[in-house]
Structures are given as C-alpha cells and as structure tokens.
Amino acid sequence: MDLQERRGIETDVYQPAEDSRLLADAVCERLANVGDGPGGGRTVLEVGTGSGYVAGRIAAETDARVIASDLNPHAVRQAREVGIETVRADLVSPFVDGAFDAVAFNPPYLPTEPDTEWDDWMERALSGGEDGRAIIDPFLASVGRxxxxxxxxxxLVSSLADVDAVAECAGEEGFSAAAVADHSFPFETLTVLELFR
Structure with a gap:
C-alpha cells in the first residue's frame, strides 16, 4: 500500500484517542480480574473497531480470543493489517447467539443535527444523531443475543449522550449497569459502563 492509500484510510478510519484508551484500559483491567468463560477460554468482540487499537490491546493484554467488527471497509482493512481478526458487520448482526463472553464498544456518540451531517466514513464514526444515542440504542437492543x-x-458513553439515559435504556433491555471507569474533560465526561444480567 502506498503512502497516498495509507493517508486515505487514516482519514476514513477513527484513530485511537482518549476514549479508545479509556475503553481499552477498562476492558483489559476487568478481564484480568475474571475467570475463564465457557470452554476454558474467553471470546471477546469489539464492535466498531476503527483502527483496531482496542481489540489489539485486549488481544495483547489478556488471554482472550478477540474478534473485531466494523461497518467501514477501510477500518476492517486497517484492523486486519495489524493482525486483528476482523469482520465487516453492522453491530452484531452476523454473529451467532451466545458467541461472546464480553463485547466492547466505543460507539459514535457526538450529538449532531441532521442538517449539519456530511456523508462520509468519519462522520459515521463520530455522529450519534441528535441525542448522541442513534447507534447506542440499537446496539443495546441487539447485543444481549x-x-x-x-x-x-x-x-463507552459520553456525558454528551446522557449516561443516565443510556443506563435506563440498558435496563429496559434487561441489563444492570455499573460505571467502571471515567475521565473528565472540560467539555464532557467519558464513562465506561459494564452491563451485565
């Protein structure tokens, strides 16, 4: 791949930022403190992997088998290039019931007015719709399967998307929620919620 192709992928793929690091830190720490899942090993799915950073950290720092997914074909290619087993998928749609011991997701969460959105892969990686939960709510409705x-x-949830509303939606889908990590910035607080039944 030449430099121009690489730059094109990097402008179309969400690259690691504070939210990515917070999620990776929390997942790796939490998985280090739990026993093995069914069959003696754990299988983890990272939804919306982007560059593959979070999935790569989980694979490197835990004993889990990690699978990543993303709707963005550029992200799938970039994650595969760094050795992550990656599937092009919309949320969890192609996966079988009961396949994962843990699922990690750093969703698009920035509230965006419909008339200011632009149609490209970076917009899709960032925009959470008007309330910041346009992707979070469907994810919560499907991930339990x-x-x-x-x-x-x-x-990972931003205060811009209303953490309490996300926890309430998770409750409606049969999950209990606990905040396991957070980091505050001048304009928002990022929180990692652990959802369990």
Missing amino acids: VLAPGGVVYL
Whole structure:
C-alpha cells in the first residue's frame, strides 16, 4: 500500500484517542480480574473497531480470543493489517447467539443535527444523531443475543449522550449497569459502563 492509500484510510478510519484508551484500559483491567468463560477460554468482540487499537490491546493484554467488527471497509482493512481478526458487520448482526463472553464498544456518540451531517466514513464514526444515542440504542437492543451466559458488555458513553439515559435504556433491555471507569474533560465526561444480567 502506498503512502497516498495509507493517508486515505487514516482519514476514513477513527484513530485511537482518549476514549479508545479509556475503553481499552477498562476492558483489559476487568478481564484480568475474571475467570475463564465457557470452554476454558474467553471470546471477546469489539464492535466498531476503527483502527483496531482496542481489540489489539485486549488481544495483547489478556488471554482472550478477540474478534473485531466494523461497518467501514477501510477500518476492517486497517484492523486486519495489524493482525486483528476482523469482520465487516453492522453491530452484531452476523454473529451467532451466545458467541461472546464480553463485547466492547466505543460507539459514535457526538450529538449532531441532521442538517449539519456530511456523508462520509468519519462522520459515521463520530455522529450519534441528535441525542448522541442513534447507534447506542440499537446496539443495546441487539447485543444481549450474542452474549454467552454470564457475559458482559463494556460500553463507552459520553456525558454528551446522557449516561443516565443510556443506563435506563440498558435496563429496559434487561441489563444492570455499573460505571467502571471515567475521565473528565472540560467539555464532557467519558464513562465506561459494564452491563451485565
């Protein structure tokens, strides 16, 4: 791949930032403190992997088998290039029931007015719709299906998307929520929620 192609991918793929690092730190720490899942090993899915940073950290720092997914074909290619087993997918749609002991997701969460959105891959990686939850709510409605018994979800949420509203939506889908990490900035607080049944 030449430099121009690389630059094109990097402008179309969400690259690691503070939210990525917070999610990776929390997931790696939490997985280090739990026992093995069914069959003696754990299988973790990272939804919306972007560059593959979070999935790569989980694979390197835990004993889990990690699978990543992203709707963006550029992200899928970039994550595969760094050795992450990656599937092009819309949220959890192609995966079988009960396949994962943990699911991690750093969703698009920035509130965006419909008339100011532009149609490209970076916009899709950032825009959470008018309330910041346009992707979070469908994810919460579908993720339970792919969780193994005792499985957990690690969801990064911004205060811009209303953490309490996200926890309430998770409750409506049968999850209990606990904040396991957070980091404050002048304009928002990022929180990692652990969702469990």
